[in-house]
Amino acid sequence: MQKTEDNQFMYLFIALRPLMRGFDYCRPVVVVDGAHLGGAYKGCILPLAYGVVDTENDCSWTWFFEQFKNAFGERENMCIISDRNESIMKSVSIVFLNVPQCACIWHLWKNV
Template sequence: MQQVQYCLAYAMVDSENDASWKWVFEQFKQAYGERTSMCVVSDRNESILKATSISYPGVPHYSCVWHIWTNIRAKFKKGHLQLNELYFATAGSYTLDEFNEMMSKIEEIYPRVKSYLYDIGYHRWSRVHATVNRTWTMTSNIAESLNAVTKEARELPIFDLLEYMRTLLERWREVIEGKWYFHIPWVQIQQRIGEKQYIISET
């Protein structure tokens, strides 16, 4: 069976701070609850860490492997090409033997990178050390994708932004499920939003 990722929820807040993230997770827990094998994956944002420790104290919190990699590239200036392959192979290892073998190779090339990964905590980014199945939750890419595609739309009035989000997520769902019969061309979505903005500006 093919596994896919869905956007369960999104929130609109004034800024990313302790109070807003606390509110987001409170609302999410009220709607979704707490379920078996659930986990949180983030870019290690301090506000998210605080909020989840309150709303989901028993749920494991993992680090996005891609964000860790970008930090490695910024901190350590050499061996990126070889480290890239080894790091992601290590993070995705299914057995401890495989993990240890990959980690030994990283240590040979760049001992400081191994120390950096150890300090983060293997359980934060390694699949084999996770207490839940992280097969499809190794990164926070779905959130990053949503942020990227809504960058310009976030300048819209709130009603139009909500409509934009509705059509966007509906379109994503149709692509995932292969249901093209209800597909609205993207240019039509943009046109409708533009028409609504014009009407608002004229009133």
């Protein structure tokens, strides 16, 4: 948990140990945001981590990805999929220098 100097709540990161261990047996694809699996490509989603923040901005996303990296590390062939939110993209490029970012096709389709 992250607090201000005045002991006010700022951020909370939650990653349960069984989910952290389970990630070792999954493809290293991290989806940030909601995941929508339907149609021909059914599947299971492993909720790796949760973040509770005061607001979505560069600082909160950078903090979240730092905590994520501490908990899960950086794996070979890892990629991060998002809705291309500017703060997410900026934070991933700061915290995960060698991890490619991909656009969520569902979000792209909805925006077109």
